Amino acid sequence: MSICLGALALLGAAPAARATELRIxxxxxxxxxxSExxxxxxxxxxxxxxxxxxxxSHQAVQVLPWARAYAMLQQEPNIALFATMRTAEREAQFKWVGPIATVKxxxxxxxxxxxxxxxxxxxxxxxxxxxxxEYYSHQVLNHLGFVNLQAVSRPDIMVRxxxxxxxxxxxxxxxxxxALLQNVGAKAGDAEPVYTFMESQYYIAFSRQSADALVQQWQASLDEMKRDGRFAAIYAKWLPGETPPGLRPNAPAEPGAAGK
Incomplete structure (x- = not known):
């Protein structure tokens, strides 16, 4: 009961927290x-x-190249970027709403x-x-001392x-x-995983300058979606057969954990 009342209180504060427009x-x-x-x-x-x-609220979502969007998240106020992997390296850089997906x-x-x-x-x-x-994987592998990485600007270039x-x-x-394989004209099974080194979760990341009240409102709304079944329905639409993450956020991902 107290959780629901808290969520309603946060929702009721929405107009004040939206005093500065959010860019998504x-x-x-x-x-x-x-893009479609x-x-x-x-x-x-x-x-x-x-x-x-x-x-x-009715802010349109903008589709940008990842490196540009990620730089804006780091440098500008009132930015929300998804889907952003929550890692130990990024934990203190942003404010987090999620989780919205579990990823290997x-x-x-x-x-x-x-x-x-x-x-x-x-x-x-x-x-x-x-x-x-500038993907999480690029950052994590750099942190682990990999010197044999070739960074490319887009995932489709990498797959090609x-x-x-x-x-x-x-x-x-x-x-x-x-989807990446199919988008470059390959079949879904034409590439295979040969070693899984990380199991982690996607979040919506907010720039550090974002108001705490706004971030809390977004988290409360996401939690309500998970309670009322809307989140599971969206997840099943796009990722049939995958298990959606629950209410309790996990700790930031530790690289190498999935390969132990």
Missing amino acids: LTEENPPISF QGKAAGLGVDLVDDIQRRLK TSFYARRGDGVHLANLAEAKAAGVILVPR MLMAGRRGLMVGDNLTIA
Whole structure:
């Protein structure tokens, strides 16, 4: 009862917390977010739209290249960016609303190439690894001392390079790999995970200058979505067969945990 009353109190404070307009950003990362006929679509977009509906807000979601959107999140006030992986390296940089999806991050190779990795040490010695620039995976692997990374501007470029045989490994995740492959003309199973090094969760990240009341309102609305079944319905629409994350946020992801 006290939780519901607290959520209602936060919702009632919405107009004051929206005194400064929020700018909501995302990237091309299907099925979480993507452009469709000039508008943003995807799982994350549906979630954000429903949160705004509950808060009586109507800010449009902008689709930008990830590196640009991430720089804006770090440097400008009143920015919300999704889907942003919550990692230990990023924990203190932003304010967090979520979780909105659970993700397994792996090194991927072309199916049939015979690539096998047993641990991170083998990955460090495996040749050049493709990774999207300024993604959580890029940051985490840099932090772990990887010097064999080739950062590219977009995930689709990375996938094209892997499938063309220009590199033997790339970094991807279980939620977006099928759509990425299909978008470059490959089949969903043409790339396979050869070592999973991280299990973590996507969040909506807010710039540090964002008002605490606004972030709390968004979290309260997301929690209500999870209680009333709307969150599960959106998740099933975009990620059928996957289990949606619950109410309790997990701790920031620790790299290598999934590979132990």
